Amino acid sequence: MLKVLIITYYWPPAGGPGVQRWLKFVKYFREFDIEPVVYVPENPTYPLVDDSLLSEIPEGITILKHSIFEPYRFAQIFSKKEAKTISKGIIANKEKQSFIQRLLLFIRGNFFIPDARKFWVKPSVKYLTDYIREHDIKSVVTTGPPHSVHLIGKELKQILGVKWLADFRDPWTTIGYHNKLKLTKRSIYKHKKLERDVLERANHIVVTSFTTQKEFNEITTTPVSVITNGYDIEKVEKTILDSHFTISHIGSLLSGRNPIHLWNALSELVKENETFAQSFRLQLVGAVSDDVLSSIKESGLSDFLILKGYVPHAEAVKIQRSSQVLLLIEIDSEETKSIIPGKLFEYMVSKRPILAIGPKDADVSRLISETSSGSFFEYHEYEEIKTQIQEYFYQFQKETLISGVDGIEKYSRRELTREFAEILRQLVK
Numbered sequence: 153m154l155k156v157l158i159i160t161y162y163w164p165p166a167g168g169p170g171v172q173r174w175l176k177f178v179k180y181f182r183e184f185d186i187e188p189v190v191y192v193p194e195n196p197t198y199p200l201v202d203d204s205l206l207s208e209i210p211e212g213i214t215i216l217k218h219s220i221f222e223p224y225r226f227a228q229i230f231s232k233k234e235a236k237t238i239s240k241g242i243i244a245n246k247e248k249q250s251f252i253q254r255l256l257l258f259i260r261g262n263f264f265i266p267d268a269r270k271f272w273v274k275p276s277v278k279y280l281t282d283y284i285r286e287h288d289i290k291s292v293v294t295t296g297p298p299h300s301v302h303l304i305g306k307e308l309k310q311i312l313g314v315k316w317l318a319d320f321r322d323p324w325t326t327i328g329y330h331n332k333l334k335l336t337k338r339s340i341y342k343h344k345k346l347e348r349d350v351l352e353r354a355n356h357i358v359v360t361s362f363t364t365q366k367e368f369n370e371i372t373t374t375p376v377s378v379i380t381n382g383y384d385i386e387k388v389e390k391t392i393l394d395s396h397f398t399i400s401h402i403g404s405l406l407s408g409r410n411p412i413h414l415w416n417a418l419s420e421l422v423k424e425n426e427t428f429a430q431s432f433r434l435q436l437v438g439a440v441s442d443d444v445l446s447s448i449k450e451s452g453l454s455d456f457l458i459l460k461g462y463v464p465h466a467e468a469v470k471i472q473r474s475s476q477v478l479l480l481i482e483i484d485s486e487e488t489k490s491i492i493p494g495k496l497f498e499y500m501v502s503k504r505p506i507l508a509i510g511p512k513d514a515d516v517s518r519l520i521s522e523t524s525s526g527s528f529f530e531y532h533e534y535e536e537i538k539t540q541i542q543e544y545f546y547q548f549q550k551e552t553l554i555s556g557v558d559g560i561e562k563y564s565r566r567e568l569t570r571e572f573a574e575i576l577r578q579l580v581k
Contacts, residue, residue: 153187163192167202176565184573193220295319318354363490381494383501400435400475408483415451417538482510
């Protein structure tokens, strides 16, 4: 067994997509002769909590914990609601931001670089230096965001000479919300300098998308590999398809994820087709921004809207498998082309057709086309979106609506863990 130290902020009982990737790698590592040791904060402030994920932690895994100081707690003095909203990644459009939200964003972006978990770096390095020496650990993995976690790996490599792999679940300076943090020129420079430093000093970089791989290859000579997120074989009760024509979105719908043309297309279909109106339901599972809700209501879809809020992962899987169509929406910007959400692969394995909307040349489009798992459209393609929904509804009426899904086996969590284990073994050779 090769012993590997994994440093991550998100770990059960944290909920949301950030915890899934490394929970699943840890689940399968032992099958490939990797013994994971996981290091997490002792007293984190998670915006989402899902206690059901605790049962997925493999028995006997060593989990190290060390306390963390998080200034988010003090942000609640200004406004508990605003602080919690920002911590979930929900940032209102500039013109709709309150003074408190603008203030919190400025403080977050310019006083806590690279992020508000930066105060975990020094105590973690001190604690882990002794542990690594005592247990003869040769390799370390850091996973971000938060990208301050990578600074722990950088310091440990410098002090101990361990092999260090940096895993980027999301980009750093090119991620969509980065330019909403009201960064000064000096802060932008600091972020880019830290990013370059991490990319140059790591022994290997892993990213989750092809676009991010291309971006990183242009600024570093360190090897960069793509290991996407994936799907697991979920043991859930047999689900029955909704009797209604339910279009469901699982996960947060931020302000930027607001496809007006989709809402308008659905509104027209409701008005034009009485049978469609009687059957159609729009189901949103997870946090939804006020901007998105306002757009949906302005389109006259309030009577068809089902808001579920955040649900445990197992329930989310059931909803995916019982829905008629699964909705995947990404922000329409150059910065989000690289985002391949983990739920895409869970959508695929549910075998329900995917209706995806996002920026031109998005990596998501490539994967949906490659696996024949649905349809991808750009935001402006109103007629095409409407036509596709009509086709899905026609198939629903004939009881033939299903996703073909071809060649997704390589995206199983077990197969992806095999790839990761091979990279880790090559590092220590």
